Amino acid sequence: xxxxxxxxxxxxxxxxxxxxxxxxxxxxxxxxxxxxxxxxxxxxxxxxxxxxxxxxxxxxxxxxxxxxxxxxxxxxxxxxxxxxxxxxxxxxxxxxxxxxxxxxxxxxxxxxxxxxxxxxxxxxxxxxxxxxxxxxxxxxxxxxxxxxxxxxxxxxxxxxxxxxxxxxxxxxxxxxxxxxxxxxxxxxxxxxxxxxxxxxxxxxxxxxxxxxxxxxxxxxxxxxxxxxxxxxxxxxxxxxxxxxxxxxxxxxxxxxxxxxxxxxxxxxxxxxxxxxxxxxxxxxxxxxxxxxxxxxxxxxxxxxxxxxxxxxxxxxxxxxxxxxxxxxxxxxxxxxxxxxxxxxxxxxxxxxxxxxxxxxxxxxxxxxxxxxxxxxxxxxxxxxxxxxxxxxxxxxxxxxxxxxxxxxxxxxxxxxxxxxxxxxxxxxxxxxxxxxxxxxxxxxxxxxxxxxxxxxxxxxxxxxxxxxxxxxxxxxxxxxxxxxxxxxxxxxxxxxxxxxxx
Numbered sequence: 001x002x003x004x005x006x007x008x009x010x011x012x013x014x015x016x017x018x019x020x021x022x023x024x025x026x027x028x029x030x031x032x033x034x035x036x037x038x039x040x041x042x043x044x045x046x047x048x049x050x051x052x053x054x055x056x057x058x059x060x061x062x063x064x065x066x067x068x069x070x071x072x073x074x075x076x077x078x079x080x081x082x083x084x085x086x087x088x089x090x091x092x093x094x095x096x097x098x099x100x101x102x103x104x105x106x107x108x109x110x111x112x113x114x115x116x117x118x119x120x121x122x123x124x125x126x127x128x129x130x131x132x133x134x135x136x137x138x139x140x141x142x143x144x145x146x147x148x149x150x151x152x153x154x155x156x157x158x159x160x161x162x163x164x165x166x167x168x169x170x171x172x173x174x175x176x177x178x179x180x181x182x183x184x185x186x187x188x189x190x191x192x193x194x195x196x197x198x199x200x201x202x203x204x205x206x207x208x209x210x211x212x213x214x215x216x217x218x219x220x221x222x223x224x225x226x227x228x229x230x231x232x233x234x235x236x237x238x239x240x241x242x243x244x245x246x247x248x249x250x251x252x253x254x255x256x257x258x259x260x261x262x263x264x265x266x267x268x269x270x271x272x273x274x275x276x277x278x279x280x281x282x283x284x285x286x287x288x289x290x291x292x293x294x295x296x297x298x299x300x301x302x303x304x305x306x307x308x309x310x311x312x313x314x315x316x317x318x319x320x321x322x323x324x325x326x327x328x329x330x331x332x333x334x335x336x337x338x339x340x341x342x343x344x345x346x347x348x349x350x351x352x353x354x355x356x357x358x359x360x361x362x363x364x365x366x367x368x369x370x371x372x373x374x375x376x377x378x379x380x381x382x383x384x385x386x387x388x389x390x391x392x393x394x395x396x397x398x399x400x401x402x403x404x405x406x407x408x409x410x411x412x413x414x415x416x417x418x419x420x421x422x423x424x425x426x427x428x429x430x431x432x433x434x435x436x437x438x439x440x441x442x443x444x445x446x447x448x449x450x451x452x453x454x455x456x457x458x459x460x461x462x463x464x465x466x467x468x469x470x471x472x473x474x475x476x477x478x479x480x481x482x483x484x485x486x487x488x489x490x491x492x493x494x495x496x497x498x499x500x501x502x
Contacts, residue, residue: 011053018042018049019057022064023077030087031094032067032074071272079109080118086130088113088122089146090137099147102127104471111473158197161185163212166202172209172219242271242281247288250302257301260291262385314375319347321378326484329449330491341494350490352501353404360418363404369397370486377479387475391467394482395459399424405489406430409496424457433492434485449488455481 025041026033042049058064063078082088088109093100106124113120131137131146139146165173165181179194202210205222246267250257264278282289290303327343354366377390406414406427413430428435439450440457459478490497
């Protein structure tokens with residue numbers, strides 16, 4: 001990375017010295033650090049480094065990521081820049097926020113490295129061998145499940161100890177009595193954790209005493225009244241910040257916006273507000289947004305975006321991603337039948353087919369479904385719930401997509417399929433070039449994208465069952481199977497489609 005200093009006042013030597021210290025500090029930490037922790041650690045290494053230089057370093061280098069954690073801005077070195085598999089595992093485990101099996105950790109590391117464009121990868125044996133040196137990470141027997149040592153203070157174990165306190169004394173207890181009993185058994189537990197779990201899981205009586213829920217019938221006249229929570233009143237400045245965050249999230253979701261319910265969940269979590277507060281902010285700024293129904297859900301987009309078409313999804317970016325991921329596979333002579341079309345020609349025909357109008361219900365809405373979803377799949381969130389939605393949309397759209405090919409290449413057969421309300425299997429059979437060996441039912445061959453055909457076809461039955469249990473990597477892989485069949489079908493019927501769509 002080459003740097004150009006436009007401001008002559010910047011001390012280059014001091015800037016690069018600060019850069020090295022910050023990189024070393026973040027790499028050593030592995031986990032995110034706040035700006036204040038960074039300042040302290042950097043000052044220990046070199047007290048002459050000023051805060052403005054430190055903040056400049058954080059902004060300049062793309063290898064340093066800024067994230068929000070518990071409403072606080074934090075900084076971390078990018079995953080692919082960590083020096084060991086164990087450090088990467090520690091980072092991923094921290095991101096999970098809960099105990100995880102080593103296989104899940106390794107899978108998430110490799111998917112994250114791939115998404116960062118890195119050639120690095122890790123394997124299970126290297127992660128296992130290196131994790132032994134991590135003193136703050138423990139494993140649970142021989143289960144292969146790892147967690148942070150501090151996570152051993154989980155709510156279940158604390159709750160169990162609190163319950164034992166009630167059973168031991170057999171009468172209502174004050175906070176201090178519960179704390180004394182629990183800390184006598186587990187001295188390292190924090191009082192605040194004990195207080196919080198007691199208040200959450202046990203019944204409060206008048207006089208600040210607590211009982212087991214099953215004792216309620218004996219103390220029903222002594223139960224303390226529940227305090228009504230007052231609605232959160234945000235200052236104007238906080239509302240402005242929240243509004244900006246909401247608009248930014250919608251903008252990043254693409255010009256068609258996002259589901260209103262997903263927006264409120266994400267913003268409530270990020271801003272630490274109630275969902276109702278998010279709805280209120282949106283209602284108070286009606287001119288900023290447009291609500292509309294799509295797929296029986298309420299969606300929201302920015303009102304400043306007008307005349308939305310599929311072009312705003314930047315087809316060139318979609319082409320770039322598809323070429324990067326799949327062109328190599330389609331250049332394999334064992335997978336495609338050679339024809340006059342190259343990969344870019346096929347992608348352009350793919351878009352032409354999606355955009356084409358047929359006056360047939362169910363076929364002409366593909367441009368509002370597939371192109372936005374392709375764009376989001378490659379260029380936006382890698383949140384598991386988002387990936388699941390992309391997988392569902394792309395997998396279920398394969399049926400009308402292939403029917404649209406059939407509409408142009410064999411209209412009589414299309415009419416027969418439609419009349420008898422036949423499904424995807426019949427459509428693939430009618431498009432005889434796609435699966436002459438029947439790989440969709442059981443993978444028989446290893447060429448002509450047999451594996452992709454098998455999973456793309458069979459995944460129709462897993463969308464509402466197994467798919468929600470998949471990890472991120474499985475969702476990415478299975479979505480890619482379906483995308484591959486979209487492109488393969490254009491390859492096989494390129495000349496026939498060219499006659500109608502060129």
